[in-house]
Amino acid sequence: MAFESWSEVWQMGGHGVFVWSAYSVTLLAIAALVIVPWRRSRAEVKAQRAWRARQQGAASSHAP
């Protein structure tokens, strides 16, 4: 490791505020990039499965 202790990692030789804000904003943005379409897709798939289950339920209730 390039640092002696965790507090040195946090300080980054006085540049901590710059380095950590850059990394945290980037990681949040990356997480949002993945989570937004993933959630959208999951909701859509769930709705379509429910629709299909309803269709099958309706079909079987009409059976003699």
Added chain:
Amino acid sequence: MWTFIHKLGSPPWFYRISGVILRWLLPMTVLALAVGIVWGLLYAPVDYKQGNSYRIIFIHVPAAVVALAGYYVMAFAGALSLIWKIKLADTAMRAAAPVGAVLTAIALFTGAVWGKPTWGTWWVWDARITSMLILLFLYLGVVALWDAYDNKVAAAKACAVLSLVGTVNIPIIYKSVDWWYTLHQGASIKFSGESAIHSSMLYPLLLNIVAFYALYACVVLLNMRAQVEVDNRHARWLVEQIGDD
């Protein structure tokens, strides 16, 4: 070649293959990003001139590189959409735009935060930074233009034209540091000749560039799949693919 393009335009084929790709690519991307970021933050040596602020390079450069390459992806999808009227190409173009916008914003933000301790200013209207800002507006323009049309065929056409016209900005961004006197430094990584960066810093940087490319592919595929699911709602092949699990 032609059968390949036809297959590529087929939503059922795309949906199945992209599902298989993501199952492998997404975990590998997360792993590569984790290793690359920890390596850059903790293990790469400190820069003798800039101190630790230079560690921002490990996210700044990958985000900028992929934001530029991603513009070609979007414009290429736009060209496919214009020439062959492939609906999946429209979907790809629309899926790529917000990802490119976020990556460009990351490059601009991390650049500003890096500029403050290094140059003493958050922002300067030099050629590199200004042309990157134009790139951000081009991406946002495609998103806004798409949403402005109710007729998605017309939307795709307008977005494709804007994407293609905007490609003139990409070589300008690349060359801006050579053509003008910019505060922004020139390229440290060179394809030919010696890179102006030591291997102990170069390797984690290259790893992160690869990881950001993989991330880009994952997110564009995720966006496309979400749109394909909506566009093909209740289609028999989709019902079969999503199953009951």
